[in-house]
Amino acid sequence: MPQAALQEVLKAANFHSTGTAKIVGDDPVLPIRYRVAAAASGALAALGLAVTQLHEKPQRIHVNARAAAVSLRSNRYLRVNGKPPPPVWDPMSGFYPVRDGWISIHCNFVNHRQAAARVLGAGEDRARAEQASRGWNGEALEDAIHAAGGCAGYVRSHETWGHHAQAHAVAAQPLLQIQRIGDAPPGLLKKNFRPLGGVRVLDLTRVLAGPTCAKSLAEHGADVLKISAAHLPDNGVMDLDTGIGKRSARIDLRDGNQISVLQNLVRNADVFVQSYRPGALAARGFSPEALAELRPGIICASLSAWGPSGPWSARRGFDSVVQAVSGIAHANGDAEKPRLLPVSAIDYVSGYLMAFGVCAALARRAREGGSWLVRVALARVGKWIVDRGIVSDYKGLPEDLPAAELEPLLGEMDCPEGRIRYLKPVLGLSATPPHFSRPPVPLGYHQPAWTSG
Numbered sequence: 001m002p003q004a005a006l007q008e009v010l011k012a013a014n015f016h017s018t019g020t021a022k023i024v025g026d027d028p029v030l031p032i033r034y035r036v037a038a039a040a041s042g043a044l045a046a047l048g049l050a051v052t053q054l055h056e057k058p059q060r061i062h063v064n065a066r067a068a069a070v071s072l073r074s075n076r077y078l079r080v081n082g083k084p085p086p087p088v089w090d091p092m093s094g095f096y097p098v099r100d101g102w103i104s105i106h107c108n109f110v111n112h113r114q115a116a117a118r119v120l121g122a123g124e125d126r127a128r129a130e131q132a133s134r135g136w137n138g139e140a141l142e143d144a145i146h147a148a149g150g151c152a153g154y155v156r157s158h159e160t161w162g163h164h165a166q167a168h169a170v171a172a173q174p175l176l177q178i179q180r181i182g183d184a185p186p187g188l189l190k191k192n193f194r195p196l197g198g199v200r201v202l203d204l205t206r207v208l209a210g211p212t213c214a215k216s217l218a219e220h221g222a223d224v225l226k227i228s229a230a231h232l233p234d235n236g237v238m239d240l241d242t243g244i245g246k247r248s249a250r251i252d253l254r255d256g257n258q259i260s261v262l263q264n265l266v267r268n269a270d271v272f273v274q275s276y277r278p279g280a281l282a283a284r285g286f287s288p289e290a291l292a293e294l295r296p297g298i299i300c301a302s303l304s305a306w307g308p309s310g311p312w313s314a315r316r317g318f319d320s321v322v323q324a325v326s327g328i329a330h331a332n333g334d335a336e337k338p339r340l341l342p343v344s345a346i347d348y349v350s351g352y353l354m355a356f357g358v359c360a361a362l363a364r365r366a367r368e369g370g371s372w373l374v375r376v377a378l379a380r381v382g383k384w385i386v387d388r389g390i391v392s393d394y395k396g397l398p399e400d401l402p403a404a405e406l407e408p409l410l411g412e413m414d415c416p417e418g419r420i421r422y423l424k425p426v427l428g429l430s431a432t433p434p435h436f437s438r439p440p441v442p443l444g445y446h447q448p449a450w451t452s453g
Helices: 002-012 036-053 065-077 110-120 126-133 138-147 158-162 165-172 209-218 236-242 256-267 288-294 319-326 328-332 345-368 378-387 403-409
Strands: 021-024 061-064 094-098 101-105 152-154 177-182 200-204 223-228 246-250 271-274 299-304 371-377 410-415 418-423 427-429
Touching: 002 021, 002 036, 021 036, 036 061, 036 065, 036 345, 036 378, 036 427, 061 065, 065 236, 065 345, 065 403, 065 418, 094 126, 101 138, 101 319, 110 126, 110 138, 138 152, 152 319, 158 319, 158 328, 165 378, 177 288, 177 345, 200 209, 200 256, 209 223, 209 236, 209 246, 209 271, 209 299, 209 345, 223 256, 236 418, 256 288, 271 345, 288 299, 288 371, 299 345, 319 328, 319 345, 319 378, 345 371, 345 378, 371 378, 403 410
Parallel strands: 021 061, 200 223, 200 271, 223 246, 271 299, 299 371
Antiparallel strands: 061 427, 094 101, 101 152, 177 371, 410 418
16 A cells, blocks of 8 residues: 555656665554555655655665654654653644534634634633534634634535535645746756755745655755744744754744845745745745746745635645544544544645655756746645545554654754754665754744855
């Protein structure tokens, strides 16, 4: 099954490789009905094949499906000075009862929490909010929260979701899209002892999928500069896990002078990764087309929740919301309540696919020239994972790998916040094994400038 997933990824990108990737193991790994290890292994193996095409040394590619499965919750293994980080979920996030079932409301960002509070009229009192939600029909509350600037997903079954207009749109979308968006001469990568050494990546992403893409590029030597803004909500300590290998700077795009700072960074960048709501960066002058004019030859990687088509194409969305609307949370729950998967498979697999797409586009730029756009959508990746089928013997499996198996997958390093423990890269390359050359830093720790060289 993992090899089949790999071939589907390569076919989606029209990517032809002379190498091979060895994948050991298969689902189930954790007590999960979906074939998440196969999806993760296939995406990671594809990334390995693309990375090795960018380096002169031939090498063997290896993926352990069990390690790939636990990489889908990398942040679970983060420790800072021996202690786990604060809970990921805001107390107001989660499933709420409605007249016709359940709805998932995302409140991890303060602006989303405030939007839901305005609609429910219950402030930040969870009990009162749940009482208020009981008076709504699920789809009506879903629409109202989005109209207010929040994010929510009415819990549907797989069958019900299959009849929805957005589900039809998602089904017609490619798993991964790589398209040429501008002209530029061929641009070979500088020779380096690491596959992506010298490749400059601007990371304008949040939460998990987009940051995982940029983190995956950093694993192979890319110079990744994370760009955030002080007025925007973030993931707190959890950003340390997705920030390993990156530098981090602040830019406020409400300020014209700082827009110029980002433009100057773009002129000397190779890759621009973004995961903001569709249209948000375009409104500031950073659409893929504008970026290609500013820096011919750039690779733009764009993540959205629902893809470029369908009635929800401009909506916000997160892994948890996609699980809710598409039937995953319904199938994973029980008669009492829906339940999210114990891994963020949609987020992490989307990040791996984005990184693969970036590397495939870099290879095309080297051969053909041009500027390129890579598109990935959470809902389409979720469909791909579901379409892999389910396993029948997953119940009763341990909640995690045995300590003796997990320990070799973990690493430690010092960072400004102290000593951290983290999950090391799980993709194996024989000649240029992926690793992190920089520790994570607090958001805004560096100046918005490229390193020399």
